[in-house]
Amino acid sequence: MPVAPAHSLEALIQALRRLPGVGAKSAARMAYHLLQRDRDGALQLSQALVQAVDHMRHCERCHTFTEAPICAICQNPQRDATRLCVVETPADQAAMERTGAFAGLYFVLMGRISPLDGIGPHDLGLKKLLDRASDGVVQEVILATNFTAEGEMTAHVMAQALKARGLRATRLARGVPVGSELEYVDLGTIAHALAERR
Amino acid sequence: MPVAPAHSLEALIQALRRLPGVGAKSAARMAYHLLQRDRDGALQLSQALVQAVDHMRHCERCHTFTEAPICAICQNPQRDATRLCVVETPADQAAMERTGAFAGLYFVLMGRISPLDGIGPHDLGLKKLLDRASDGVVQEVILATNFTAEGEMTAHVMAQALKARGLRATRLARGVPVGSELEYVDLGTIAHALAERR
Ligand SMILES: [Zn+2]
Ligand SMILES: [Zn+2]
DSSP states (O other): OOOOOSSHHHHHHHHHTTSTTOOHHHHHHHHHHHHHHOHHHHHHHHHHHHHHHHHOEEOTTTOOEESSSSOHHHHOTTSEEEEEEEESSHHHHHHHHHHTOOOEEEEEOSSOOBGGGTBOTTTTTHHHHHHHHTSSSOOEEEEOOOSSHHHHHHHHHHHHHHHHTTOOEEEOOTTSOTTOOGGGSOHHHHHHHHHTOO | OOOOOSSHHHHHHHHHTTSTTOOHHHHHHHHHHHHHHOHHHHHHHHHHHHHHHHHOEEOTTTOOEESSSSOHHHHOTTSEEEEEEEESSHHHHHHHHHHTOOOEEEEEOSSOOBGGGTBOTTTTTHHHHHHHHTSSSOOEEEEOOOSSHHHHHHHHHHHHHHHHTTOOEEEOOTTSOTTOOGGGSOHHHHHHHHHTOO
């Protein structure tokens, strides 16, 4: 049970614990560090949090984070609009971009199907993806969700729904090591898996 | 080399990287998590940072973090004012308090001697400690710095300076495992080491 914050230090430690992967001891260390050695950093982080919450929205076309209604990639006329790559997160999208092997557009799910967390296809905007892929320009939807159990399930569900609409869905080749998350895979492996997509 | 932040998401990721133990990938995950799933948490953290920076100061007697000029422990007349326990951080002080084995007062160094980081005895308030321990009430200064190389060096330097002033300095018994940090030691070991201090 959370204890009522005795003072602003306790409140800060509890607020830091809401960050993913940060337990009680890490949160305390972070708070002490900021107050003792980096008060400028604390104020900068405070500002950055408010700014990001105020300004970041989702791209109307691909759903990734952006400050404009449409993100820079979706706005870029040089990108190949016939290929749409579906990824779980902006971090996965960034990994894909770093390979330099994909010139198409993206659809960012901002998650994955996860029955345990109560996240189903509709929470991930499946309908929005189907509409996006049915624009008459997209010829291939490349499913680049992670090769974890949840990512595979997500790809399977998306593939079924896309094929039911007569759309072509491919999957990154299984060159990506099973059980791993795209963000942590080396670029050559991702590029190879992209070339051999099935 | 840091890249100029493209927008508020980049700025947030860079601000999160100033937290100790947070690298580029962790910072990105934290930012995505806050923006996607916990915007309330982001705003709460922003507030908590400003509040803590505004309100937290150092106790005039023991130097720990407090909102009042004198902290609650230093103000408590039930504490044994003849024993003064020197620790590196508020986290170490909290670990000592949790043992329930120490009824005296504290002096919190807010660091340790670290030649590599350019932190010497005077940066840790050695003179302030000597003045504090010379109040005519303190009869024993218990050096409870960590049993790391830097903590041992800090204890050694403090002990020399205290003894030169005719003050009694003791050290936690070496029951605390060598190379470990107090914060992570089990309470029984700390209590035992306190009882066998030399
Ligand atoms: Zn977009
Ligand atoms: Zn105090």
